[in-house]
Amino acid sequence: MGKPEHKVEGYLCDKAEAYGFLHYKFTSPGRRGVPDQLLIGRGHTVFIETKAPEGRLSEIQKRVIRKMRRKGADVRCCYTREAVDAFFEEALTWPEYIPSETDTAT
Numbered sequence: 001m002g003k004p005e006h007k008v009e010g011y012l013c014d015k016a017e018a019y020g021f022l023h024y025k026f027t028s029p030g031r032r033g034v035p036d037q038l039l040i041g042r043g044h045t046v047f048i049e050t051k052a053p054e055g056r057l058s059e060i061q062k063r064v065i066r067k068m069r070r071k072g073a074d075v076r077c078c079y080t081r082e083a084v085d086a087f088f089e090e091a092l093t094w095p096e097y098i099p100s101e102t103d104t105a106t
Helices: 004-018 059-070 081-091
Strands: 022-025 037-041 044-050 074-078
Touching (some): 004 037, 004 081, 074 081
Parallel strands (some): 044 074
């Protein structure tokens, strides 16, 4: 992970694991502009685009993020490790999700 963006993304993944969130590198074949990471935890699903501190969203990323948000998706952008920390400070205040007894997924 030599590029600055990858340092932020790696930090996000490390924090997700430390706090018990599932995290997946999100790719959508044939669809450019989707956020980098998909995080699941505490009853929430969040898409996160990571960038280097001096990075910028491309126009297609801006369009995709707007479209996802209009459909109700929680999409965040993190440009620094501090932004990742701030995200988890918020996420850890979400009530813990407790599956119902009818939830048969394991």
